[in-house]
Amino acid sequence: MKKEKLDEVRDFHNGIAGKYDELLQKNRFSVILRSLFQKILSEYGPGGKTVLDLGCGTGDDALFISESGAVVTAVDISQNMLDAAQNKSRASIGGKNIRFVKSDIERFLNDNNTKYDLLISNFDAINYIEDIPAFSNGAACALKPGGSLIITVLNKVCLSEFFYSLLTFRFSRAYWALLNRNKYLVNGLWLRSPGEMKKLLAENFTLVSATGVGIFIPPHNLEGMYGKISFLLPALLQAEKLGRRNRFFCNFSDHYIIEMVKK
Numbered sequence: 121m122k123k124e125k126l127d128e129v130r131d132f133h134n135g136i137a138g139k140y141d142e143l144l145q146k147n148r149f150s151v152i153l154r155s156l157f158q159k160i161l162s163e164y165g166p167g168g169k170t171v172l173d174l175g176c177g178t179g180d181d182a183l184f185i186s187e188s189g190a191v192v193t194a195v196d197i198s199q200n201m202l203d204a205a206q207n208k209s210r211a212s213i214g215g216k217n218i219r220f221v222k223s224d225i226e227r228f229l230n231d232n233n234t235k236y237d238l239l240i241s242n243f244d245a246i247n248y249i250e251d252i253p254a255f256s257n258g259a260a261c262a263l264k265p266g267g268s269l270i271i272t273v274l275n276k277v278c279l280s281e282f283f284y285s286l287l288t289f290r291f292s293r294a295y296w297a298l299l300n301r302n303k304y305l306v307n308g309l310w311l312r313s314p315g316e317m318k319k320l321l322a323e324n325f326t327l328v329s330a331t332g333v334g335i336f337i338p339p340h341n342l343e344g345m346y347g348k349i350s351f352l353l354p355a356l357l358q359a360e361k362l363g364r365r366n367r368f369f370c371n372f373s374d375h376y377i378i379e380m381v382k383k
């Protein structure tokens with residue numbers, strides 16, 4: 121990534137680090153995504169494994185797996201995010217098993233000589249990377265044979281955003297929600313569909329599964345919708361659970377968690 125772009129990403133995250141946890145804890149979608157991601161991590165039995173968390177932010181996932189006995193290297197470009205993560209780790213039982221590194225993801229992978237069992241990245245850090253094939257090579261080098269890559273990616277299209285934009289008469293946004301959200305979402309993010317992501321990583325990784333999040337429930341940027349549709353929520357949450365691992369619905373979810381294994 122170009123230096124100016126990287127500086128922008130770093131400054132943005134330095135600016136939000138102080139209120140990041142509070143924002144996420146208040147946001148229903150984020151709470152659902154976090155718990156689903158951590159449920160998937162648990163299925164990998166992280167105890168005793170070495171884990172690389174890329175774009176660790178305030179460290180919730182690094183702390184979660186370190187408490188199950190994993191030894192974690194947690195990387196982030198933002199010093200304020202790392203400070204918040206380090207503060208939390210001091211009060212945590214697993215905290216001593218985490219090594220924090222301030223670095224750009226691509227540079228870290230370039231310079232890295234260690235092999236990990238798992239490489240994880242939650243909540244869009246991978247969306248900041250333009251050159252996914254290069255990332256794929258770096259990630260594969262950083263993994264032991266048979267190692268796994270588990271990442272959460274912000275999708276390019278989103279069915280629930282289409283419907284909720286229609287309900288609020290934002291027709292242009294509804295149109296782009298179905299075609300390409302790169303047209304209006306925050307600059308600097310590279311939005312890709314699960315199929316595109318799978319292809320970009322295919323040289324080094326085989327798909328294990330993709331799990332959609334935010335298929336029927338409003339995505340995190342539409343948190344305000346929850347008040348208006350609260351009577352529908354139990355049904356939407358149930359539909360969300362049923363649609364989660366369905367390939368068709370996953371293509372239209374706000375985020376997806378992609379699990380891949382090194383070839």
Ligand SMILES: C[S@@+](CC[C@H](N)C(=O)[O-])C[C@H]1O[C@@H](n2cnc3c(N)ncnc32)[C@H](O)[C@@H]1O
Nearest residue numbers: 133175176177196197198224225242243245248
């Ligand atoms: C939305 S936050 C997610 C944080 C954390 N993974 C979570 O689940 O809460 C994205 C994080 O990725 C970091 N990040 C974005 N691009 C990065 C890059 N190129 N290198 C290192 N960190 C990066 C940001 O600083 C930020 O902390």
